[in-house]
Amino acid sequence: MLKNYFKIAFRNILRNRLRMAIHVLGLSIGVSICFLVFNVVWYANSFDNFHPKAENIYRISTVTDFGGGEVYPNSGTPMPLGEVIEDEISGIDQKARFYTTYQTNVVVQSPEKDFGRTNQVILASPGYLEIFKREWLAGDAKNALEEPYSVVLTASSAEKYFPDMSFNEVLGKEILYTETDTMYTKVTGVVKDFTEHTDFIFTDFISFSTISMSSNKNRYALEQWDNVNSSSQLYIKTLDGVTESSVNEGLEAIVAKNLGDQEDAETSFFAEPLKEVHFGQTYDGNSVSKTFLNGLLVIGAIILILACLNFVNLETAQAIGRAKEVGIRKTLGGNKFQLIVQFLAETYLIVLTATIISFLLVQILLRSYESYLPNGISVDFLSVENMLFIIGFTLVLTLVSGIYPSLVLVSYQPQRALKGEVKQSHKFSLGVFLRKNLTVLQFASSIAFIILVSVISFQLKYVSSQPLGFNSQAILYSSLPYRGGQDKFELLRERLNQLSYVEGTSLSGDLVSSTSLWTSDAQYQLDTAELDFFVQIKNMDSAFVEVNGLELLAGRTSQNREGEVLVNEVFMNQVLVENPLELVGQKMKFSGEERTIVGVVKNFHSRTLREEIRPILMIYQPETFRAINVKLQDHINLAEAKLGLEKVYQEVIGSENQTFKFLDEEIGRFYQEDLKIRNVLGLACGLAILISCLGLFGLSSFTIAQRTKEISIRKVLGASILQILGLISKEYVLLVMVSFALAVYPAYYFLNDWLNGFQYRVEMPYFIYMISGLGVLVICLIIVGLHSFTAAQTNPANVLKDE
Known part of the structure; x- marks a missing residue:
């Protein structure tokens, strides 16, 4: 009996190749995303579970x-x-x-x-x-x-x-x-x-x-x-x-x-x-963001739900075409259970085919998004957990996708089905109601994804275009060993300065802008009161300001003396001084020692634009220098210059594996997590639109085919092609408008929270919301319009000749 079910299911699938292709493509995308997300989450949660207790x-x-x-x-x-x-x-x-x-x-x-x-x-x-x-x-x-x-x-x-x-x-x-x-x-x-x-x-x-x-x-x-x-x-x-x-x-x-x-x-x-x-501060820097993982789970679920909605939508729409089949089966003694098993067998074959194709898509995703996945992850399709996932997932997906269309089909009464009377006499139709609402959910998801990706890209473009207060172009840096010796560091700096393509070098505790943070308290005497506040500490030598292109507003750079410090404008504002010249020569305390302010630099972003600029104290403390910064001349071969720097480093310090890195690349990594979110959402956006378009293509093709006689009669009565296109399209315009209304709030909620994480941000770009909604509407109208135009071009005589 089971063999017979699958044989009939296979024949039905071959008889409807377009329907099969739409289902398989949509479900294979959903399955591949879910399978990959399952492996990523499983891998991330597998760390250090093996320790006793x-x-x-x-x-x-x-x-x-x-x-x-x-x-x-x-x-x-x-x-x-x-x-x-x-x-x-x-x-x-x-x-x-x-x-x-x-x-x-x-x-x-x-x-x-x-x-x-x-x-x-x-x-x-x-x-x-x-x-x-x-x-x-x-x-x-x-x-x-x-x-x-x-x-x-x-x-x-x-x-x-x-x-x-x-x-x-x-x-x-x-x-x-x-x-x-x-x-x-x-x-x-x-x-x-x-x-x-x-x-x-x-x-x-x-x-x-x-x-x-x-x-x-x-x-x-x-x-x-x-x-x-x-x-x-x-x-x-x-x-x-x-x-x-x-x-x-x-x-x-x-x-x-x-x-x-x-x-x-x-x-x-x-x-x-x-x-x-593993989701916090790890010892090799390969931690995984739990927020990112949860986001992947949500995206995987959404993509799969969209694919299932497609299946349910198209199957319930086409159920009317199989009414006579149901009537004949019931007349010959078939019961509801047998019919449900028959249709679920058909669904299972589609899901199984989609799952097999998804394996290829998983490999493509692994190669395309390797940098977004945890280090060391690999997908073994034959592992126990993956085999159990595949078996369980295909069965659950078959039930979720196929049970409602099966119940719709088996509910037809044999005598009415054989006469072709399957439409309900009353005005409300659950099938039509579900189809419209499922379509709304699909387009709402697509619009929300488009808004998210567009606004995140808009903010990241804004961040990358902001002046940082220093020059990051053609500046390279390398870390210094903890016990390399100050004399060696000075020798390295001198040797690098001798290179023809080097404009200047500087030793420092960290980079001009980095994720590291050294804070301490400082005291400044203001009239009779002593101000006590937290400052960020930057440790540097006298060449640091020039090498990094910082702007000196007043005074001079330090002369490599531990009693001299530089401050920034925020420090100046906190001690209630308006003119930077007034601050030069003033005394302040840091680490219990009195120091002299010798210069004031213009504000610069020492950390990401998510944070406000702090009051900065720039000191000279050579025993804690951990980086060397090199400014290269313009119009040189950067790759060759980098190799030359590393050769000198090896000769002086003796490390064979130490490399120089570009400062602008380091700064770009500040927003690496945000770029990952944007690109993953971009992939989800593309897939959501593709699945929605596939569903709309199949659904509109079927529903417009059902209205061919209506269209022909309207043409005979004098309706123009534009009038017919408008008549059919207005229903979909309404659906997209409802979808837009549903998509706006979730997108706004997420984006408002994300943008609030930046101290320097754009105002919410509401015009992007409108453009996203209009973009989906245009895509929808193009798909529906093509089908409607084809139907409107059909000769009414060929359609109505049997009437």
């Missing part, structure tokens, strides 16, 4: 509120919190403290070999390898990280550093790590690498107790509760039954006890479940 593991993070809307989340915590957390909060089974290091140089002592710099070295407490358990290949798991200057390696690191030794032979070998400190360590253990998806990318674990032996241990702020550094990480593993809220209550008590007297800022700690770490 992963649901009990939390990262402790910090939020600092400076007031006035300035709230800064930080994945780090003050060092003293890690000392007391077990004593202050009940229910903690284990804790793990670790300190991430960056650009750490690794040298094996015997035989001596330099392995360059890496970001995969941490200082870890013994609890780290207890909470994030590893398989031990050599060494004592209990004591490996107890003593200072001990190091545990992963198998990959051990094989890299000591390629000709067994893991047991590696024990006791010496490795020199150089960051801000020099650490001579002995290998005390080797553990297996993680093979599962994880954010814990670290390969070398130096004992946390090494910090207390450091000659530069003040930088770790071991006893300072008000010092929050993202490098200082703290994880806890709770006992069963201990909730996240109870941990947060305990953290509130710790804040009240140790940070209750804060005046300038309010600090709070919170427990972040391990499963959320």
Whole structure:
């Protein structure tokens, strides 16, 4: 019986090739988007689920509120919190403290070999390898990280550093790590690498107790509760039954006890479940925005719903053409259940065909949008989760798409169906009502997508056209090693200045505009009162202003003296000075030391245009220089110049893998998330329009074919082609108007919230709303008009000859 159902379904599909093509194309688009979104979401949520009792593991993070809307989340915590957390909060089974290091140089002592710099070295407490358990290949798991200057390696690191030794032979070998400190360590253990998806990318674990032996241990702020550094990480593993809220209550008590007297800022700690770490601040920078993922889920659902609406719409419209088939089947003894199974079998074949075609579309999407997807993602169609998804999804999609058209078909009465009397005698028709409303929903989605993409593009174009207050063209930068040596940095700057195509170079703490932020409080004496306010700190040398094209309003640049500072116009306004010349030579305090203002620079955007320009203090502190900025001359080969800069860098600093990057590209990355949103919405917009047009094409083709006799009679009675086109099109004009009304508010709600995230933004461009609605109306009228024109051109004699 089942074989017979599918055989008849296959014949019906071949008999209606246009209908089949529209259904398959629309559903394959919907299925491919949903399949890809499923894989992205599954991959993003698969990180670090394999740890024992992963649901009990939390990262402790910090939020600092400076007031006035300035709230800064930080994945780090003050060092003293890690000392007391077990004593202050009940229910903690284990804790793990670790300190991430960056650009750490690794040298094996015997035989001596330099392995360059890496970001995969941490200082870890013994609890780290207890909470994030590893398989031990050599060494004592209990004591490996107890003593200072001990190091545990992963198998990959051990094989890299000591390629000709067994893991047991590696024990006791010496490795020199150089960051801000020099650490001579002995290998005390080797553990297996993680093979599962994880954010814990670290390969070398130096004992946390090494910090207390450091000659530069003040930088770790071991006893300072008000010092929050993202490098200082703290994880806890709770006992069963201990909730996240109870941990947060305990953290509130710790804040009240140790940070209750804060005046300038309010600090709070919170427990972040391990499963959320991948969506926040990660250790390799490959975090995934949960908002972006949720947006993908919504878009995938919308595209699939549009495809299903197409199917339902067209099938219910064409149900009248199969009325006699239903009548004959019922007359021959077929019951409703058999008929429903027959039509669902037909739907399943269409869905299955669409699913097979969607595999090709998934591969195209993977290649076209690779940069928008998480790093390392791949789609294995034969994996267990994908096979279950495909089987379950096709069955659910068959039921969702096919059940209503099936119920419409089987509701026809045999005696009326065989006479061709399937239209209801009363005025209201549920089928017509649904078809119109489903069409409205399709066009509303299309209009909303067009508005979203257009307005986002309009704002991003506005942002990119705004003057930033500095020159970003032909400026390259490179990071400097943490322990490269100030003398080496100066030598590098001098060597680069000697290149014929270099106009100038500068050393600084960060770039003229970046996502990094260093804030502190400053004091300025105003008459008898002392103003105390937060400022952004920029660390730079005397060439920084000229290299980056900053405009000096008064005074001069600093002469590389730590007692001299430059300020910007916002600083000038906050200290109530109108003329920048009046500020030059004035005294102010920073870090408890009195400094002299030697110059005032014009306002420039040191961060994204989402934020207001802060009062800026530009200081000279060479020991914390972390970047070198290079201004190139005009009209040169930038690619060759970049290679020349990297060659000099390698000769002076000794790093083979360090590259120079363009400043304007770095600034462009400020809005990378917004560009992703726009481009993904653009894809969704195109697909929504395509699916809606497919549905309208099939629906208008069928409904106009049903009105061929009416059109012929009107022509005989003297109606012109324009009158006929107007008669048929006015119904669709009304549908688009209703669609526009439904689309406006959701689009406005999302865009208003998104635009409010920018301090520098356009006013809501309402003209784009109107253009979007008119654009969809034109597309609709073109499709309907072509079908109507074809029908109006038909000779009435050929249509009415049987009447």
